[in-house]
Amino acid sequence: MKKKLFSLLGFTLLVTALILPLWGQQNIDPRVLAYADMVLYNGKILTADDQFTIVQAVAVRDGKFLARGTSSDSLGLAGPNTRRIDLQGKTVVPGFMESHSHGWEGQLLKRGPQGTIVFNTLESGLEQIRKAVQGAPPGKLLQFLSYRNKYSMNVTRWDLDRVVPNNPVVISFSTYEYNLNSPGLKMFLDHIKTEDFPGVIKDPQTGEPNGMIRGLASGTFGYEVLPWPDLNELRPKELARQKRYSTQGVTTLIGRGPGASITLVRDIWAKGELPVRVRMTHEFLRDNPEPERFLKRFGNLSGLGDDWFRIIGTLSQQPDGGSSAGAILTSLPKLRPAPKDNFPIYGQNRWEAHTNAAETLKLAAKYGWKIASVHSYGDESTRLLLKAYEEASREKRFLDDGETLPQGTWIIDHNYVGTDETIALMKKLNVIPSVLLWWRLGDRGGNRSEARDPDRESQGGFTPSMGNAMVYMYGADRLSDNWSMGRRFIDAGLRPIVETTGPPLRTMEAFITRKDGEGRVWAPQEKVTRKEALWMKTRWVAYISGDEDKLGSIEEGKLADFAILDGDYLNVPEEQISDIPVVMTVVGGQVMYEAN
Secondary structure, X not given: OHHHHHHHHXXXXXXXXXXXXXXXXXXXXXXXXXOEEEEEEOOEEEOOOOOOOEEOEEEEEOOEEEEEEOHHHHHOOEEEEEEEEEOOOOEEEXXXXXXXXXXXXXXXXXXXXXXXXXXXXXXHHHHHHHHHOOOOOOOOOEEXXXXXXXXXXXXXXXXXXXXXXXXXXXXXXXXOEEEEOHHHHHHHHHHHOOOOOOOEEEOOOOOOEEEEEEHHHHHXXXXXXXXXXXXXXXXXXXXXXHHHHHOOOEEEEEEEEOHHHHHHHHHHHHOOOOOOEEEEEEHXXXXXXXXXXXXXXXXXXXXXXXXXXXXXXXXXXXXOOOOOOOOOOOOOOOOOOOOOOOOOOOOOOHHHOOOOHHHHHHHHHHOOOOEEEEEEOOHHHHHHHHHHHHHHHHHOOOOOOOOOOOOOOEEEEEOOEOOHHHHHHHHHHOOEEEEOOOOOOEHHHOEOOOOOOOOOOHHHHOOOOHHHHHHHHHOHHHHOOOEXXXXXXXXXXXXXXXXXXXXXXHHHHXXXXXXXXXXXXXXXXXXXXXXXXXXXXXXXXXXXXXXXXOOOOOOOOOEOOEEEEOOOOOOOOHHHHXXXXXXXXXXXXXXXXXXX
16 A cells, blocks of 8 residues: 555656646746637727726636737737737727616607607697597507697696597606696596695696696606506617617616616516626606605615626606706806797706605615716706705715715716806715716717707707707807816816717717817817726726726726727827727627627
């Protein structure tokens, strides 16, 4: 037995003596436990890390960045089955992260499948409805979309009963304003069991509900009474929508959604078919008259999910309305209202109709929820929201001694206009401002800014040309300072992010040049650098979803999300940044889009 043990020991020593010198001679890289799945080399890798490191090559393994550095170093990690991509000077950037996505399929259950009605007069709108519902089966719910004006917003249930007496009729102006006929109103009253509900508008003479529901009533109707959509029908549409983002270099979508949208995306995720990562803010507290009851039923779901799909928080009702409709709430008065604008000269304070909005934010914080995706266009609405955040922070005991909150605890979307006060509050609370440009970017950005007749009858005069509406209402010379800020936020020590409504490169170019679709320059002092614009679309966005340690930059160990650009982002003329083609988009090491 001893003889056998000595023989085995001798053999082991002999093998060790032979292998160790070979290990040293071949200089095997200790990272090569397995070869890289993909190596990109001979290019310009803009890592977007905190130092904005630029390297020649990057290697990917198991869905993560394995190494970055020189081409020879990265190619040394390649094996026989590694995909080698010779970039030939192309640029690689972290995958773009869209910070405000709420066009999910399933959100449209509140809209108008029967079409859009334009009320040039009361009778003209009613006649359109009468023709549209001819032949509708008795009892079928009929939903229409319309635009706000002095005629449409004052249509009562008795007016609608004249043309549709037997089918429930719903006219939607937004997710918080509906007009119903008598059968439609009955659907709602049967649900809430009372006529004395906040937001049920009553006739001033008779005291009867007139079919108009607003605020908390409209939220209850939209989220709880309108029927659940057919998710099987919507699934291919949602997948196609997400795949379109992939063609633009987008690898993560962040935004708010109702239960139907969350269920739809969750089902796609469960089947392993998501082409982009998704981070969703659950709308269950929006327009909710009983927030604490729902919070107790739900518990805290913030952070639930994985690296592909995650619920990141919730939100309360937005404090102001749409800008082109004249509902943006500002401290600056409008010079003149938009055509058919029925909002006050300073815009609409929506929290006046949603009396529990600020309290809802405090309750959400108390129950541990993160607050994200809250809409605010104007400086006055942002001030209201920041004050509510401050109170909610105390509820969560973050500010007992004046300490600042962790980056990404609070987020505000849009941020058309700010003031010294709102910037100081953002700094105090460490808020991330998601900034949307108030002007339109032209065809390349998917948003036209051509001139519109401000007195046209249809669509309230401005939809969808938001930029011209702002100039019309406020005056071009008053939109130069504090509007859609970039530089001022950065200089204040904040990390603003780019909110896009078209291809990311087009919006990034506009933050760099401050040019609209016609070449006009707005507030040139707010220009950002190309490096800052890239951070604003990648690294800084990751803080919103709590992914700063996994996403947003090309660094070892982070998830391998990136896009290949067929051009030099740092050196092409500024006006040509949006023309750079995206030739490949990769999410977690998987190619989700590749140009032919």
